[in-house]
């Protein structure tokens with residue numbers, strides 16, 4: 397949050413900074429006066445009843461008006477920042493629709509039909525409109541370097557947030573509303589590319605993966621289709637089209653698995669399929685028993701989905 401990379405993130409840090417400065421000055425002033433008075437007017441043996449001050453109209457008017465004016469200024473500055481940071485999309489269609497699931501993110505690009513999970517690619521230097529939904533409980537979508545956080549509320553699909561990235565790079569985010577056991581491992585990666593690179597990524601994600609070529613890949617695809625994986629996952633161009641788990645159409649092109657909990661390597665993918673609960677306790681996916689050869693084929697197939 398202290399490393400803003402978009403106009404709206406900078407607005408937020410500025411607001412935070414100036415509120416802290418104003419609050420800090422008042423804190424030092426008030427605490428200083430109290431400490432000074434306690435020390436300066438401390439009681440000594442033999443002191444009589446101290447001098448009584450029954451009200452001071454001027455002082456009381458001053459310390460009523462000063463905070464009122466100060467709070468009014470902060471209020472106006474905050475409102476104008478909110479309007480800049482979170483403008484009404486005014487009917488504009490979202491560029492990306494993100495749906496919070498326990499404990500991962502379903503990511504959809506409505507204009508191109510691309511569906512992915514947990515890793516969100518955006519073009520650099522552009523305001524990108526996100527629509528935020530929730531599939532089960534309340535989640536909260538937050539990528540601190542790129543913009544404000546916003547709740548995702550089941551049955552309330554109208555929440556939106558604008559994010560932008562000034563520089564290409566990978567920006568980390570997380571769920572910011574406690575949502576159960578694996579809330580802490582509900583991470584987001586936003587990957588900001590130059591426009592052509594982003595278009596290329598989108599084209600590649602929109603493509604249907606090529607049919608498996610080698611014998612092992614064919615075997616892997618067959619294991620996937622014959623297992624209960626298809627009850628929860630989708631792979632475009634196959635019969636698997638369930639939505640209870642992350643879309644796996646291009647899972648091989650992702651950096652991480654399990655919403656950021658492990659790197660996407662063949663070993664990790666194999667471990668995940670055998671026992672995802674050992675990696676992410678409470679995860680809403682069962683473990684599987686495969687022979688080493690079958691597991692290798694399944695892992696090779698999923699890895700080939702680039």
Ligand SMILES: [Cu+2]
Pocket residue numbers: 535536571572573574575576579580582
């Ligand atoms: Cu959460």
